[in-house]
Amino acid sequence: MTWIGVSIKWACDGSLPARLAIWGLLPEAFSAISVSAVAALLRLKSGPTPIIALKASITDSNASEFAEAIREHGKKAELQALELPFNQQMGEEGLKDIVEAVVSTKLSLDELDLSYNPQLGAGALRASKPLWCKSLTVLRLADCGLTKEALAILAPEAHRLRLNMLDLSGNGLTGCGEVIAEVLEAPVLEELAVAHCSLSLEDLQQVAEQLPYTSLKSLQLAGNDMKTPGLEALASVLPRCALDVLGLERNGLTATDLQCLGAAFAKRPFSRMRLAGNDMSNDELMAFIKTLRSMQA
Numbered sequence: 001m002t003w004i005g006v007s008i009k010w011a012c013d014g015s016l017p018a019r020l021a022i023w024g025l026l027p028e029a030f031s032a033i034s035v036s037a038v039a040a041l042l043r044l045k046s047g048p049t050p051i052i053a054l055k056a057s058i059t060d061s062n063a064s065e066f067a068e069a070i071r072e073h074g075k076k077a078e079l080q081a082l083e084l085p086f087n088q089q090m091g092e093e094g095l096k097d098i099v100e101a102v103v104s105t106k107l108s109l110d111e112l113d114l115s116y117n118p119q120l121g122a123g124a125l126r127a128s129k130p131l132w133c134k135s136l137t138v139l140r141l142a143d144c145g146l147t148k149e150a151l152a153i154l155a156p157e158a159h160r161l162r163l164n165m166l167d168l169s170g171n172g173l174t175g176c177g178e179v180i181a182e183v184l185e186a187p188v189l190e191e192l193a194v195a196h197c198s199l200s201l202e203d204l205q206q207v208a209e210q211l212p213y214t215s216l217k218s219l220q221l222a223g224n225d226m227k228t229p230g231l232e233a234l235a236s237v238l239p240r241c242a243l244d245v246l247g248l249e250r251n252g253l254t255a256t257d258l259q260c261l262g263a264a265f266a267k268r269p270f271s272r273m274r275l276a277g278n279d280m281s282n283d284e285l286m287a288f289i290k291t292l293r294s295m296q297a
Contacts, residue, residue, distance in 0.1 A: 028041070028049075029053065032052065032053055032054050033057070034057050035054070035057055035058060035062045035063075035065050035066045035069075036062075036065070038052060038054055038057075038066065038069065039065060039066065039068075039069035042069045042070075042072075042073035042074070042076075042077050043069065043072070043073055045077070046076075048076075048077055048078040049077040049078070049079065050077070050078055050079060050080040050081060051079075051080065051081040051083065052077075052079065052081070052082055052083065053083040053084075054066075054083070054084055054087070055084075055085055055086045055087065056086045056087060056088070057087060058084060058087040058089070058090040058094060058098075059087075059089035059090055059094065060089070060090060060091045060093055060094040061094075063090060063093075063094030063095070063097045063098055064094075064097050066097075066098060066101075067097040067098050067100065067101035068101070070098065070101040070102060070105060070107070071101045071104060071105050074101070074102070074105045074107050075105055075106075075107065079102075079107050079109065080107075080108065080109060080110045080111065081109070081110055081111035081112075081113075081138075082098070082102075082109065082111070082112050082113065083111070083113040084098075084112075084113060084114055084117075085113055085114070085115040085116045085117065085140075086115075086116045086117070087117055088116075088117055088118070088119050090117065090119075090120075091119065091120070091123065092120060092123030092124075092126060092127050095114070095120065095123065095124070095127040095128070096126075096127040099127050099128055099130055099131060100130070102131065103130050103131070103134075108134075108135040109131060109134070109135055109136055110135060110136065110137050110138065111136070111137065111138035111139075111140075112128060112131060112136060112138070112139055112140070113138075113140040114128070114140065114141055114144055115140045115141065115142035115143060115144065115167065115170075116142065116143045116144075116170075117143075117144055117145075118143055118144060118145035119145065120144050120145060121144065121145040121146065121147070121150060122146070122147070122149060122150035122153060124141055124144045124145075124146070124150075125141075125146070125150055125151075125153040125154055126153060129153070129157075132154075132157055132160070132161055132162075132163070133157065133160045133161065133162065134162070135162070136162060136163065137162055137163055137164045137165065138163070138164065138165045139163055139165070139166050139167070140165075140167040141166075141167060141168055141171070142167050142168070142169040142170045142171070142193070143169070143170035143171065144171060145171065146168060146171040146173070147171075147172065147173075147176075148173070148175055148176045148179055151168075151173070151176055151179045151180070151183065152179060154183055155179050155182040155183050156182075158182055158183050158184070158185040158186045159185055159186070159187065161186040161187075161188075161189065162188060163186055163188070163189050164188055164189065164190050164191065165189075165190065165191040165192075165193075166183070166186075166189060166191070166192050166193070167192075167193040168180075168192070168193065168194050168197065169193045169194060169195040169196055169197065169220065170195070170196050170197070171197055172197065172198050173194065173197040173198065173199060173203070174197075174198045174199065174200050174203065175200065175202075175203065176197075176199075176203060177199065177200070177202055177203030177204065177205065177206030177207055178206050180192075180194065180203070180206070180207050181206050181207055181209065181210035184207070184210045184211070184213075184214045184216060185210075185213075185214070187215065188215060189214065189215060189216060190215055190216060190217045190218060191216070191217065191218040191219075191220075192216055192218070192219055192220070193220035193247075194207075194219075194220065194221060194224070195220045195221060195222040195223050195224070195247065195249075196222065196223035196224070197224060198224065198225075199221070199224045199226070199230075201226075201229050201230055201233070204221075204224070204226055204230040204233050204234065205230075205233045208233045208234050208236070208237045209237070211237050211238075211240075211241040211243065212237055212240040212241045214241065214242070215242060216241070216242060216243060217242055217243060217244045217245065218243070218244065218245035218246075218247075219243055219245070219246055219247065220247035221234075221246070221247055221248055221251065222247050222248065222249035222250050222251070222274070222277075223249065223250045223251070224251060225251060225252050226248075226251045226252070226253070227251065227252045227253065227257070228253075228254075228257050230251070231248070231251070231253060231257050231260060231261065232260050234246075235260035235261050235263065235264040236260075236264075238261075238264035238265075238267075238268065238270070239264055239267035239268040240268075243270060244270045244271045244272070245270070245271060245272045246270065246272070246273045246274070247273075247274045248273060248274060248275055248278070249274050249275065249276045249277045249278070250276070250277035250278065251278060252278065252279055253275065253278040253279060253280070254278070254279050254280055255280040255281075255284035255285075255287075255288065258275075258280075258288050261273070261288075262288065262291060262292065262295075265292055265295065266295050269292075269295070269296060275288075
């Protein structure tokens with residue numbers, strides 16, 4: 001068979017990108033353009049492939065092919081992370097096939113990213129549940145169509161979770177403050193992202209009340225329109241909790257609102273605050289930063 005014929009054959013069976021990556025002619029990350037390409041990469045590559053990032057490729061009809069590749073080659077690949085955002089033709093059944101493959105192969109999966117799959121809804125949690133209490137430490141569920149009912153699947157398992165990082169950003173979680181507070185009981189959870197979740201003042205108060213009893217070090221609250229009352233609820237507990245990184249971008253805050261943050265910082269300094277996109281000038285923001293630095297001098 002001629003070289004052209006072989007190349008056409010590889011292009012047709014989806015293995016050409018994987019072969020180019022193995023030969024060093026294509027960056028490996030660029031070879032993950034389809035389920036068949038990733039399956040070929042796992043099959044042909046002799047060394048580890050700890051991270052698989054596959055976007056806009058998985059459907060319920062080809063999820064079984066991806067799952068089979070994980071079963072056959074996941075151990076050899078030393079697979080540690082699955083990044084599967086923007087696979088909006090993948091439903092709960094397809095995801096369940098993939099998770100079952102990870103579990104049956106006894107892989108030590110550290111990270112699962114299902115972000116930007118709003119079609120999954122509660123299915124993202126139902127399907128991924130077998131991984132929660134095993135080796136999984138990072139779970140990203142941004143813009144997955146989650147609701148209060150969906151989070152109620154996660155909350156009762158909080159005390160058993162090994163998660164260090166949970167991203168729930170971009171989900172409409174108005175009225176979920178109590179459930180989020182319950183999730184915060186996860187014993188080793190250090191990072192929580194609930195940016196752009198439409199949290200109400202009551203939600204923010206319920207989350208804030210739980211913070212002193214958690215191991216949380218980073219809290220991302222950007223885009224929740226918290227304004228003065230929400231910030232005051234949060235600032236009141238900052239001296240009594242372990243938070244060191246606070247994301248407050250685009251929350252309608254003014255320079256005057258920052259006074260309560262400054263008072264909290266004076267009692268217990270923390271490393272980073274993100275305040276971009278609020279209702280204050282750059283000069284006002286720089287003046288606030290200068291004040292904080294003077295407290296540490």
